[in-house]
Amino acid sequence: MEPTRERAWETLTRHTQSEALLRHALAVEASVRAYARRFGEDEEFWGTTALLHDFDWEIHPTLDQHPQDGAAILREEGYPEQMIEAILSHAEHLDVPRDTQLKKTLFACDELSGFIHACALVRPTGLEGMTPKSVKKKLKQPSFAAGVNRDDVYKGAEDLGIDLDEHIAFVIDALQPIAGELGLPTEAATPS
Numbered sequence: 656m657e658p659t660r661e662r663a664w665e666t667l668t669r670h671t672q673s674e675a676l677l678r679h680a681l682a683v684e685a686s687v688r689a690y691a692r693r694f695g696e697d698e699e700f701w702g703t704t705a706l707l708h709d710f711d712w713e714i715h716p717t718l719d720q721h722p723q724d725g726a727a728i729l730r731e732e733g734y735p736e737q738m739i740e741a742i743l744s745h746a747e748h749l750d751v752p753r754d755t756q757l758k759k760t761l762f763a764c765d766e767l768s769g770f771i772h773a774c775a776l777v778r779p780t781g782l783e784g785m786t787p788k789s790v791k792k793k794l795k796q797p798s799f800a801a802g803v804n805r806d807d808v809y810k811g812a813e814d815l816g817i818d819l820d821e822h823i824a825f826v827i828d829a830l831q832p833i834a835g836e837l838g839l840p841t842e843a844a845t846p847s
């Protein structure tokens with residue numbers, strides 16, 4: 656089976672109805688894809704892995720099922736083991752070593768892209784003009800987007816070996832082209 660983006664989208668949408676969850680998948684995909692380009696890696700493979708990382712959350716909404724029971728479904732559907740292992744590695748409770756660049760990237764983009772999305776939702780201009788400084792300030796407010804694990808955000812950037820400011824700026828840039836799909840204001844047309 657070719658684990659194409661099209662195939663992954665079909666798998667994802669067969670198991671996921673929630674718009675918020677689909678947006679999360681798209682945001683993590685866009686971030687991981689951008690890093691694949693930066694690192695000269697296989698963008699389709701990385702993007703597809705990211706798109707699928709939470710595909711089973713709606714049917715397995717607890718950590719005694721997600722993502723390990725989802726992995727069985729992906730295996731049945733014929734997704735490559737390398738992709739499945741990367742997906743399993745995003746879950747802290749499974750202790751799968753993050754020993755590849757893809758695994759480190761997926762983990763680093765998972766919580767942060769959700770957090771940046773949340774920051775953009777409360778700004779009139781969305782992602783436009785958002786700075787790493789403002790994102791870091793919000794990270795220090797425990798009540799804001801309380802579901803986002805701050806330790807995972809810091810650890811993700813550290814394990815990836817990218818300075819947090821740079822990582823935040825990179826993910827903001829990566830999300831900008833799909834702002835519309837994320838339900839955010841799109842870049843205003845500027846006179847040329």
Ligand SMILES: [Fe+2]
Nearest residue numbers: 708709722745
């Ligand atoms: Fe997850």
Ligand SMILES: [Fe+2]
Nearest residue numbers: 679708709765
């Ligand atoms: Fe996720």
